[in-house]
Amino acid sequence: MMALGRGLLAAALLTLPFWLADPYYLHIAIMAGIFAVLALSLNLLLGYTGQLSLGHAAFFGIGAYTSALLTLTLEWSFWPALAAAIALAGAAGWFIGRLSLKLRGAYFVLVTISFAGVISQVSVNWIELTNGPLGLPGVPAPELGPWSLRTKTAYYYLVLAAVALSYVVSRRLVGSRIGRAFVALRENEALAESIGVDVTHYLVLAAVVSAAMAGLGGSLYAHYTRFVSPEVFLFSYTVTMVIMVVAGGKGTLAGPLVGAVLFTALPEALRLAASWQWQMLAYGLLLILLVFFLPRGIVPQVVASFSGHPRSAPGSKTPLQ
Amino acid sequence: METLLQHLVNGLVLGGTYALLGIGLTLIFGLMSVVNFAHGEFYTLGAYAAFAALALAGLPFVAALLAAIAAGALLGALCERALLRPLRGHSIDTIMLVMIGVWIAMQNGELLVWGGVAKSIPHPFPTAPLVMGPVAIAPLRIIVLVLAVGLIGSAWLLVHQTKLGRAMRATFQDRDTAALMGVSIGRVHAATFAFGSALAAAAGALLGPVFLAYPSMGDLASLKAFSVVILGGLGNLTGATIGGLLLGIAEELGAGYISSGYRDAVGFVIIIAVLLLRPSGLFARQERIG
Numbered sequence: 257m258m259a260l261g262r263g264l265l266a267a268a269l270l271t272l273p274f275w276l277a278d279p280y281y282l283h284i285a286i287m288a289g290i291f292a293v294l295a296l297s298l299n300l301l302l303g304y305t306g307q308l309s310l311g312h313a314a315f316f317g318i319g320a321y322t323s324a325l326l327t328l329t330l331e332w333s334f335w336p337a338l339a340a341a342i343a344l345a346g347a348a349g350w351f352i353g354r355l356s357l358k359l360r361g362a363y364f365v366l367v368t369i370s371f372a373g374v375i376s377q378v379s380v381n382w383i384e385l386t387n388g389p390l391g392l393p394g395v396p397a398p399e400l401g402p403w404s405l406r407t408k409t410a411y412y413y414l415v416l417a418a419v420a421l422s423y424v425v426s427r428r429l430v431g432s433r434i435g436r437a438f439v440a441l442r443e444n445e446a447l448a449e450s451i452g453v454d455v456t457h458y459l460v461l462a463a464v465v466s467a468a469m470a471g472l473g474g475s476l477y478a479h480y481t482r483f484v485s486p487e488v489f490l491f492s493y494t495v496t497m498v499i500m501v502v503a504g505g506k507g508t509l510a511g512p513l514v515g516a517v518l519f520t521a522l523p524e525a526l527r528l529a530a531s532w533q534w535q536m537l538a539y540g541l542l543l544i545l546l547v548f549f550l551p552r553g554i555v556p557q558v559v560a561s562f563s564g565h566p567r568s569a570p571g572s573k574t575p576l577q
Numbered sequence: 578m579e580t581l582l583q584h585l586v587n588g589l590v591l592g593g594t595y596a597l598l599g600i601g602l603t604l605i606f607g608l609m610s611v612v613n614f615a616h617g618e619f620y621t622l623g624a625y626a627a628f629a630a631l632a633l634a635g636l637p638f639v640a641a642l643l644a645a646i647a648a649g650a651l652l653g654a655l656c657e658r659a660l661l662r663p664l665r666g667h668s669i670d671t672i673m674l675v676m677i678g679v680w681i682a683m684q685n686g687e688l689l690v691w692g693g694v695a696k697s698i699p700h701p702f703p704t705a706p707l708v709m710g711p712v713a714i715a716p717l718r719i720i721v722l723v724l725a726v727g728l729i730g731s732a733w734l735l736v737h738q739t740k741l742g743r744a745m746r747a748t749f750q751d752r753d754t755a756a757l758m759g760v761s762i763g764r765v766h767a768a769t770f771a772f773g774s775a776l777a778a779a780a781g782a783l784l785g786p787v788f789l790a791y792p793s794m795g796d797l798a799s800l801k802a803f804s805v806v807i808l809g810g811l812g813n814l815t816g817a818t819i820g821g822l823l824l825g826i827a828e829e830l831g832a833g834y835i836s837s838g839y840r841d842a843v844g845f846v847i848i849i850a851v852l853l854l855r856p857s858g859l860f861a862r863q864e865r866i867g
Binding site for chain 2: 306308355356359361362363365366367369370371373374377378380381491495498502533534536537539540541542543544547548551
């Protein structure tokens, strides 16, 4: 049953450009894919090690700028630029991971926000490198051998491959000893340390992989929109990632994917019904409602209600009839 | 040397309002463990309340300040009652997510009500600067500094000299023991959040006329408030006051001597540096309130 469902889903995703030929829908699918990579990236830190990074837009932006600058000024081709974007974002993740070793909870959040703030200011002010607020237009479309991946259909497959790669990396990581160390760290750090989990090592590792993945998302974004400006560091990107992970279900692999698709498609659907400000207002209220009524996220809730024996949240009791 | 003096004076004016922001947040963060990302939105609320009172209703400046304080306290109390009280005892991350939701909702609510165009807030003071030796300062800025210092003083009195303040300090030191001694934790939390929000609104009403009022002005205010709290140590009023003044002066010097584009980066660098080198804050003896 599950295998059949998965096969159908894979077939649907692989053939999507054939039955959803409208470029507008394909655009939404591509954006959902890029956000799926970002949500998976944030989920590694937030969902598995329990550390909330509110500076994820920084890694996304570093990836976007690295890729754009290397292809524009040094005329690298897309693939090495992509690799460099991933590497540089990963290095930034290592830096933040090393820096904030001793910090947890709110303090970790503040370091990540501040890091994103500084990077964003640099992107605005270092005009010789980044062209300042005007941004970098004309980022080239990627090429694969003799083919240009300029069309939406081709780009869709590129993004789909990136999502699959991020999913597989997350899955392998989470299912391994390392993933169990992440969860142990999240659930009870002192206990984890006492049985020999090297907390520092694993936290830095999670930060590096997560940041590198966000860099991948950034590079894909830059070569898709063909334009990079300091707006890639906007806090709203980080907020979108957080909402996707929390709504989908943090600490699950399917959750961020569901969240990414839902929260890319939903604003587009609402665009006809309501102006952008109303939408953002609704986003804020939605986040509040989610925490109150669906604290574990959509995927865990659905899984629990389908598996027949719903696991109640700790402390909550079923009311007596 | 003359420009240095001028920068110091400007920094002091800025720093006074940062201190107000920081004191409000340090009480909320320290006492309730609420990472209040909506703090800056109360600052925005205060600025718009001042705009409504001064430009639309034509009230005097002090009445506008009081209106902003009342609006901040009211909405803060409402927020605590509706959102934070039901979640008391939940993890700090859960509550942080709710406050991020409040932040987004409030900011876009303000955008809907007031529109995205920055508004200049009229004030009744003469615009010609007073020149004192090498330093020129607008009368409005002097009034802002004086009022900010007055508000900081009254916050200090409230925490140190009143029964409510004693209950707040007791709750901060040991919530369970305080509850056993008859302190109503719920009421202390409600009062703390309302009071902290009122101070943020006051800061907005004071700094709004100096600069401009616009819907996203709270984002930077939140981050500045967090830098002040980190600089001063959690729950430390004196620390927040000195931290606010230091941040204001550091920003002004950074803008003057490095590059005005990096003015706001000063706060971020301070957050990172202090958290790394001295995570308990510059002025912390131990975590305490008062």
